[in-house]
Amino acid sequence: MINRLRQMAIFAKTIDHGSFRGAARELHLSPSVVSHHVSQLEEYLGVALIYRSTRKLTLTNEGQRLLTATRNMLDAVEGELQDLSATAGEPSGELRITLPSVLSLSHITDQIAAFSRAYPRITLTVDFSDTRRALIDDGFDLAIRMGAISKNSATSRTLFEVRRVLVASKDYLATRTVDNDPSALVDWEWLALAPVQNVPLSFKNKDGETKKIKPTLHMFTNDAQALHRLAHAGAGLAIVPEFLVAAGIDNGTMEIVLPEWELQSISVFAEWPANAPRHGLIHLMLNALSKAKF
Template sequence: MIDRLRQMAIFAKTIDHGSFRGAARELRLSPSVVSHHISQLEDSLGIALIYRSTRKLTLTHEGHRLLAAAHKMLEAVEGELADLSVSATAPSGELRMTIPSVLSQSQFTEQIAAFSKAHPRIRLSLDFSDIRRDLIDDGFDIAIRMGPKAKTTATSRKLFSVERRLVASTDYLASRLAPDHPDDIADWDWLALIPVQNAPVSFTKAGGTQATIKHEARVFANDAQALYRLARAGAGLAIVPDFLAREDVQAGTMGYVLPNWKLRVIDVFAAWPANAPKHGLIHLALDALSQNRP
């Protein structure tokens, strides 16, 4: 029975990771050993659980049934072990997170600091980068992403939204006639993030009036903070998270362009591996970070 339970656990991890190699890395076994355990399980049951090809693994009907049972078994065991561990000691371990670099300038970092102070036995490894890192292949526990209309799923959760503003230095604005409509700024000096450099810009005014313009950027950057510094130096217009510009706008060195027209907000969301324990460190961190407002 013990061998059968072990084989079921290995089978579930293999499907969760999508390959023998991925499961082997987590379980610290060789891919051949993982494959051997699943073959033994199939032999003992007298059924095929997985159809194997060079590119992927596909579950049979019986494989889907067993996977559901295996997940229930693992969740029950992991939940009880986590509860026992938390009740015995303070949460401890290591969490690795990849985070867009621009959020290092937001209150999100303060929320991370508060979580760290509340749980001093948890080691945090934070990768602030605008290079999109792979959650599984790069070995992260949580990936913080930014994008429009984030959805909450079994492996992702919206944390908060970020307001974006079109900004320019007050010196640059003083050299131009004050615009009334987005069409008035289509030929201004635009600065753009490389991932969205060709995307049209849509505005919404109070009352529901909408306008979309296409522009030709003169300067491109792959980092929102660098883009903002270029705008602050007078190079042109930039769309940035409001938290980057707020203090400079209040100080009078930067200004909002078309302040009565709004841009679509960007959602910040977290993603995590499908096999993350429901009572583990990942969900402990997610619950704390979900309370954040930038």
Template structure:
């Protein structure tokens, strides 16, 4: 019976991660051992649970039934273990979080530090990158994302919003006429963040007037802070979070372009695996980080 339960748990992890390799990485086993356990489970039950191909794994009807039952079993066990130990222990363990690089300059860092001070026995591995990392394939517990109109769901939660500004250096703007509306700057030199390079820019002006443009960038980068530094070096126009440029605007090194027009704010949200234990470290961290401001 113990072997059967172990095989069921390995089977569930395989499906949750979408591959034998992904499950093996979390369980610290070899992919061949994971595959062997799943094959043994299928043999003992006398049914096929997974259809295998070179590109993906697909559940059979019997596989769906067993996965649902296994998830319920694992959640019940994990919940009971947490309930038994919560009064006698301090939360501990490891959390791997991938975060957009630009947020390293925001108040979000202070919220992470506060969480660590509250739970000193939790070890944090923070990956700061503006290249989107895969939550499952790259082995993260939480992914912090930035995007428009984030929605709360069973596996995602909006944390806060960030105001964006169109900026350029005083030197760059000195040789150009003062623009009155977004269409006036369409053919200027634009700096673009690679993940957002094909997204039209929506502006709101006085009396809620709207303008949408899609300029062609002359420089692309996968790092928002590099875009900001290029704008500082007079390479062109850049759209960056307000918190990143406020001091340079105060000093006069950078200037807001089209100050009478506002860009839509961008949301910062968290995503996590669907099978994250409801009483585990992931949800503990989400509760703390949801109180943060941009």
């Protein structure tokens, strides 16, 4: 029975990594040994678990059933080990997180700081970057992303929504007349993020009326904080996260344009590796962020 349990764990690790070589590297075994254990498990069960090709491994129906059962078993064992470990001391280790740089000015930074205070033995590396980091290739345990669509799956979770607002400086608006119609703004000086420069804008009012426009873009930048600063300096209209412009609205230097029209919010969601332990540091951080009120 011990050998079967070991073979099942090796089988699951092989699927997590997508190759015998990847599993072998983590398990400190040779690829041939890993392949042998999976073959032995298939021989014992009398079914094929994996279709092998030169490019990838594909699960059979029987392999998918066994993988689900194996992961449930491993999660249960790991959970018990974590609970026993917790009685002996605080969680410890290293956790590497990557986030868009604009979120450095959001409340998620406060939540990460609170997590650090609650778990002083966990060493955090927090990468705020405008370059989208690869989760596995760049060596991160957890990635916080921003996108127009909420994401919830076995390896992703929506954390909160960010309201977007159309803003301009008070000085810029003093020279123009603002009609309560998005279409009237098409020829104004628009500032935009370079990655989304060709995306039409959709506005919706409280009556459910929707208007789509594709304004003439005047300036591009690849940084949301720079976009806000340019708008603050009077360069034109910009769509930014509400938390970026809150201070400017409060002190009267910035104004929300078309306050009766709403833009689609942006989802902030987390992504993590498929083989992340359910009771490990990654999920400890996820649970802390998910319980927070943003």
